[in-house]
Amino acid sequence: MKYVARIEDKNYQIDITEADGRLEVKLNGKPISVDFAQIKPPNFFSFLVDNISFDVEIIKNSESYWVNMNGRKYECFLEDEKISRLKDIAGFKKEILQEKELKTPMPGLVLAIEVKEGDLVKTGQGVAIIEAMKMENELKAKFDGKVKKVKVKPGQAVDKDEVLVVFE
Amino acid sequence: MFKKILIANRGEIAVRIIRACRELGIKAVAVYSEIDRKSLHVRMADEAYFIGPSPSTASYLNMEKLIEVAKKAGCEGIHPGYGFLAENSAFARKVEEQGLVFIGPPASAIELLGDKMAARKTMKKAGIEVVPGTEEPLETEEQGLKIARKIGFPILIKAAGGGGGKGMRVVREEKDLKEAMRACASEAKSAFADARIYIEKYLEKPRHVEIQILGDKFGKVIHLGERECSIQRRHQKVIEESPSPIVDEKMRKKMGETAVKAAKAAGYYNAGTMEFLVDSDKNFYFLEANTRLQVEHPVTEMVTGIDIAKEQIRIASGSPLSYKQEDVSWKGTAIECRIYAEDPENNFLPSTGMVSHYEEPAGPGIRVDAGLYEGCEIPIYYDPIIGKLITWGANRDEAIQRMKRALSEYHISGVATTIPFHIQVLDNEKFKRGELSTHFIQEEFSQGLKVTLEEDELKMVALFAALAEYQNKKRVQSAFGGKNSRVQEKENPWKMEGRRRGLRRFGM
Structure with missing residues (x-):
């Protein structure tokens, strides 16, 4: 199986084949010895890569993998190499995740919405203030855009990942 | 000694106090709100009582309910922990009026020291140097301008009833003074129901050094040396250590004696902390008093070997201090990293949810004070401190290396924590050299976590x-x-x- 892994703007090729119950792994075309053991299902693994030990947590999302390693977390997008190649041939551009909404990353109480419908917002501009854990947290726009709809009101309790504002 | 006490708190500090009770052979009674039924403090306590809905105003801040439960459970005293009702003089008074013991200072001392202006006045009278400024509330803008000119800009406008970094404004130029006074007064009125404001000289890049004191009900007060708490974010402490890299034996003695004098001037007993600002010439000025057990008390416990939480309970039960000043000595260095449920990669936004994986560090010189276990929930209602990691080393370098090692062993999944941020701070050259100030994070980590992709x-x-x-x-x-x-x-x-x-x- 051949994969293309993308982290930020970097691509890596990983080739995994199985022969006689053993894995043969190539990273960017170079053979590499990997031994891995699941420590605690489903997310915890111990990897030995050329005998170097890594303790890693891997969480599968709908479209990507989150890899927690050495106290840092990385998001990795994986594609089957065949699909990746087909897309390139067909002239697909690498899809940049274009969020058209502002979601709240935590549950809390809406204290204020700092934009109104029709407003043009710039990246980094404050959009909403949510109170959680006794603190006020300002959520900022991650892109430039025009406010299409404000979906919540001050005083309203919101759940994690609830859409606050929709952009055009 | 008491037989049973109630702990009017939750999370890691409730767990800390339960441990003290257990070692003293005292029964620990926990209280819990709706969402805290499965919290660690409830599981660890000898008895636990439901006190109301999840918001703290309806549960952990409900004085009548807490006292009622304490009486019903047959407790002799109430330990308030930190936060919630810990520095509420009305609560301390009510507890004592109901024939229970408040495990903390007398209500009169909480009241006096809680009023920043009254505290400044008392300290000045006792001959203690305070940060230059006013001891009377500002009446008019002209008066404010006169005083500000006298002590020189930049200045700080502060609310008399403020605290925890709230109700403060820095003014660097004369033209901004009027507006800052107006805004501060109105903010103070709505936040603390007290519009009184005063002026303090704003020290550039001060260090925050505080002295732990212990006093019994017989007028004896000792100090347990200093903690440096200069590493702060948005006026909230992040990393604390003892001893401070700039305090030597002579300075410790001088600061300690000043803190003891301050405590005596306020009629203080039980555990408390006198906070000082230290300028670049090592002059120290009284800032304020914290009339409670501090979050960062473990660093002092690690270097002195004195269990402050147990000593608090002993003192409250009427025992004299177990230590004389000459019994107190300091060994090595201890550092504490506060573990907040905040996402350092996302502007330190709070993170809540279930802890899906939990592994604590272990090995030499490590202490974990936390309220966590695998499967527990981090609710949105309370303070985001979920634990504290403390390391001890023979010297500061060893304590830092050990902390880095311990942080790398501390695995918390399911919620984001400040662990990755701590690792970066400990790697900072200025931090390693002990060049600290309250502006450290602002200056070195203005963008939050540094994301370098290796x-x-x-x-x-x-x-x-x-x-x-x-x-x-x-x-x-x-x-x-x-x-x-x-x-x-x-x-x-x-x-x-x-x-x-x-x-x-x-x-x-």
């Missing part, structure tokens, strides 16, 4: 994600009748076992 690490991440995907695919294939399907497993278990063994070599 090529070698990214390669490994890509590899691991691909292997996980590969394994997932295989599992799906076998579940839906691929060549490793379960049907075959039934037909030929030996072959399957052989295959499993083969697979086990790479861990499936």
Whole structure:
């Protein structure tokens, strides 16, 4: 199986084949010895890569993998190499995740919405203030855009990942 | 000594106090709100009582209910922990009026020291140097301007009833003074129901050094040395250590004696902290008093060997201090990293949810004070401090190295924590050299966590994600009748076992 892994703007090729119950792994075309053991299902693994030990947590999302390693977390997008190649041939551009909404990353109480419908917002501009854990947290726009709809009101309790504002 | 006490708190500090009770042979009674039924403090306590809905105003801040439960459970005293009602003089008074013991200072001292202006006045009278400024509330803008000119800009406008970094404004130029006074007064009125404001000289890049004191009900007060708490974010302490890299024996003695004098001037007993600002010439000025057990008390416990929480309970029960000043000595260095449920990669936004994986560090010189276990929930209602990691070393370098080691062993999944941020602070050259100030994070980490992507690490991440995907695919294939399907497993278990063994070599 051949994969293309993308982290930020970097691509890596990983080739995994199985022969006689053993894995043969190539990273960017170079053979590499990997031994891995699941420590605690489903997310915890111990990897030995050329005998170097890594303790890693891997969480599968709908479209990507989150890899927690050495106290840092990385998001990795994986594609089957065949699909990746087909897309390139067909002239697909690498899809940049274009969020058209502002979601709240935590549950809390809406204290204020700092934009109104029709407003043009710039990246980094404050959009909403949510109170959680006794603190006020300002959520900022991650892109430039025009406010299409404000979906919540001050005083309203919101759940994690609830859409606050929709952009055009 | 008491037989049973109530702990009017939750989370890591409730757990800390339960541990003190256990070692003293006292029964610990916990209280819990709706969402805290499964919290660690409830599981660890001898008894636990439900006190109301999740918002703290309806539960942990409900004075009548807490006192009622304490009486019903047959408790002799109430330990308030920190936060919630810990520095509420009305609560301390009510507890004592009901014939229970408030495990903390007398209500009169909480009241006096809680009023920043009254505290400044008292300290000045006792001959203690305070940060230059006013002791009377500002009446008019002209008066404010006169005083500001006298002590020189920049100045700080502060609310008399403020605290915890709230109700403060820095004014650097004369033209901004009027507006700052107006805004501060109105903010103070709505936040603390007290519009009184005063002026303090604003010290550039001060260090925050505080002295732990202990006093019994017989007028004896000792100090346990200093803690440096200069590493702060938005006026909230993040990393604390003892001793301070700039305090020597002579300065410790001088600051300690000043703190003891301050405590005596306020009629203080039990555990408390006198906070000082230290300027670049090592002059120290009284800032304010914290009339409670501090979050960062463990660093003092580690270097002095004195259990402050236990001593608090002993003192409250009427015992004299177990230590004389000359019994107190300091050994090595202790550092504390506060673990907040905040996402350092996302502007320190609070993070809530279930802790899906939890592993505490261990080994030499490590202490973990936390309210966590695998499967526990971090609710949105309370303070985001979920734990504290403390390390001790023979010297500061060893304590730092040990802290880095411990942080790398501390695995918390499911919620984001400030652990990655701590690792970066400990790697900072200025931090390592002990060049600290309250502006450290602002200056060194203005963008929050520094995200550097190491090529070698990214390669490994890509590899691991691909292997996980590969394994997932295989599992799906076998579940839906691929060549490793379960049907075959039934037909030929030996072959399957052989295959499993083969697979086990790479861990499936």
